Amino acid sequence: MSGSTRDTAATTDRVDRRLLGIASILVLGTFMATIDATIVSVGIDTLAGEFDASVTEIQWVSTAYLLAVVTAVPASGWLADRFGARRTWLAAVGVFLLGSLLCALAWSATSLIVFRVIQGLGGGLLPPTGQALLARIAGPARTGRVISIVAVVPLLSPVLGPLVGGAILGVAPWPWLFLVNLPIGVAAVLLAHRHVPAIAPSPQRTAFDFRGAALLSPGLAVLVYGLTEAAHGRTLPAAIGVAAGAAMLVGFTVHGLRTRRTPLIDPRLFARPPFGAAALALLVLGASVFGTMFLLPLYFQTGRGLSAWEAGLLLAPQGVGAAAGAVLVNRTIDAVAPRTLVVTGIVLILLGTVPFTQLDHGLADGAIAAALVVRGLGMAMIGAPVMNIVYSRIEPDHLPRASAALNLLNTVGGAVGTAALAVVLQDRLSAHGPDIAGAFADTFWWVVGLCLLAAAGATRLPRTHARKP
Template identity: 65%
Template sequence: MTGPEPDGPGAPPERIDAPLVRAAFVLVLGTFMAILDTTIVSVGVPALSAEFGATPVEIQWVGTAYLLAVVTAVPASGWLVDRFGGRRTWIGAVLAFVAASALCGLAWSLPSLVAFRVLQGLAGGLLPPTGQAVLARLAGPRRIGRVISIVGVVPMLSPVLGPIAGGAILGVAAWPWLFYVNLPIGIAAALLALSLVPRGDAPARGASFDVRGALLLSPGLAVLVYGLTMVERGGVLPGVPIALVGVLLLVAFVRHGLRTTGTPLIDPRLVTRPPFGPAALTLAALGVALFGAVFLLPLYLQTAGGLDPWETGLLLAPQGAGALAGALLVNRLVDRLSPRLLVMTGIGLVALGTVAFTRLGQDPSDFVVAGSLLVRGVGGALIGAPVMALVYSTLAREVIPRAAGALNMLSTVGGSVGTALVAVVLQARLAALGPAGVAAAFGQAFWVVLAACLVALVAAVRLPPVRPGR
């Protein structure tokens, strides 16, 4: 026979068939449930505070405990996929998330709710990296870019849909339904996965668990994120030393990962394998930019703007619309244009859409805010798919689960760093400008978001101009 191999240079794009679409829909359903839960619950903080008679500082543990559990679980996702198989691990995580959600709704006190949120976070932290690993293996290198371009829009929709869904639930039901809403979604996703998601590769039952790495990496991430959340809430003095302890544990893990003769929980050498290093730095910097804005803008709209969660969600809706439009656009372009060009264009659009928010002190109109969010949504959608397609299409299949865990870990840490940075800048500017300068203080904090876009752009320049093997 003559002609190119199916995955070789010059080969036509492989068709995204119905079985792959169905599997992708199921996998993204679980991820959507976990990500949406975070923003839904944030809307219910006042109701939870009233229910348990807790102070704002105490009730914040409902969110903090979940986040700490997520970053603790993510590093183990690669080993779990290798050991038990991707589909089995994913279904187990979905069912565990459903069970933990039911327990959260049955919580009788704040400590019990926090404990159940930890369980929920441990399960929820496994869903995005495990789902990505399974999807990357099913799609293969020739289709992963187009598939990720569609399912990758889910994380961008949660900040928009979360406040709307949370406000709607609390408008007609009691606070436990903030958690019970996960039950039908999760059960349906698990049942559909049994019939629509292929089993994939056989588990590598001989793989050993990196105990020492787990004792360094997961606690290191949790301590780092905990320190950053303390900084975010104004506790700079205790927060910074705690975060530094987390950094030291992570440094110790890197040293262990480079020296171990076994398979580390996440291999630090991945960073030296192009294009993983530049891709990881791009996603981490974008995490700072995207999550920093997610923290600032709803807070500004509900404090300085006087909007309720429902109105805030509606004003943020153009970002979701932009993300959908961007996903459709990148689906057509990801296999035709340079991935570096797409990523740099996306970062440029995110930066352009941020400029108006640096001028909040001049009270931009709702039209300007909506238009800027639309541009940010389009830009964000142009970034994730090309980056992940580059990474997943150049790695061996057995490396993909651990690479997916590393990318999700860096994105989560980047988001935590971004939230802490903008919170510190916001607090400093609020103290300096006083009550009359609230809007201006928020605008000045958005300069951190623009700076993160610049760092992401510098990292993206190092991405290869074409996907290797094409």
């Protein structure tokens, strides 16, 4: 079906069964990519023993995947413009599945890390291309309700990942941490070929921004690497990584503002209301979600002596809250002002985070569960409305690059936020000594600060909905 035919069909306001089916197919890609960022976390000890590697070495199995995702996301907009969003999405699934198979066949820690990079390159393309394709098929009038359904997947993945990983390792050997992706991915490809319509590539064939790619993706990867090294107490490589990464990102911004060609991600997008405020909200949301999912499991295992499975179960209420929030947003996203939903969501995350600043006072499991439900509810009220604000106000031809920018900021927020909080935690652990709970409590005050920063940015979001075509 042609792009023009599809756009005409998408002007209806009704979210029908066919559109929900397309969304369900595309969300499989996002599910695989996002859950794979955390599914390996519970298998670090197992992999270290299997390959006779230190925990520090095997930790790169997770870090390499994250860096590859950060590297791939910026190119997703150009690839979708050049080859079409569906074709790019299908190719990304193929690369992800190839990486998954190679990971399962790895014979050493080094080979596993290399294959995780391949997997991450495919995984990094899946969420932005899938969202851009879905927004284009749905049209502005239906984007909000559809995105509110699929946006819950990235919120559930940090919770489900450790649970799924722990369940797999309980009944199967470690290669199944990666082989589990194969049937899901094959089903997604077959269903997409049959049910997801093709959207024609952009008629404007812009040249790939090689200079921008050489500055942005490596700059982000080097910055995250530097922060990761800082969390491990390695001062010199951390300083070099942070300085070099920041310098490359400044260079990319200057290049993006000066070039006469279409940049990989246009810095001017962030000056266009409401994109700047939306970007800040997603950046801080990523830092808060993934930062908390880094801190809490670590605290449960080191501070309370829980197993990985027990820690995952204690985190499950956040998934329950996110699912409930997704239902609420789906029913109200077209009736309630976007800014109201986002600000309310940030306030709920703030309220759900404050109890964790009191971990050193013996916070009960019931209070932790209640706080996580509130946090999950709040998180679901941010992502979908923010993306709806942007997608419903931007021209269809610009959707792939806008989606790439939003997903990049959410991913970078998660990566940089986690690394930065790890640095804070390391400092607090040194200051508190044996008082582990006190160190984690102090670190959560930084998460509270991130929520306040997001709230300040959210006040600049529009009060009204975009006009429907």
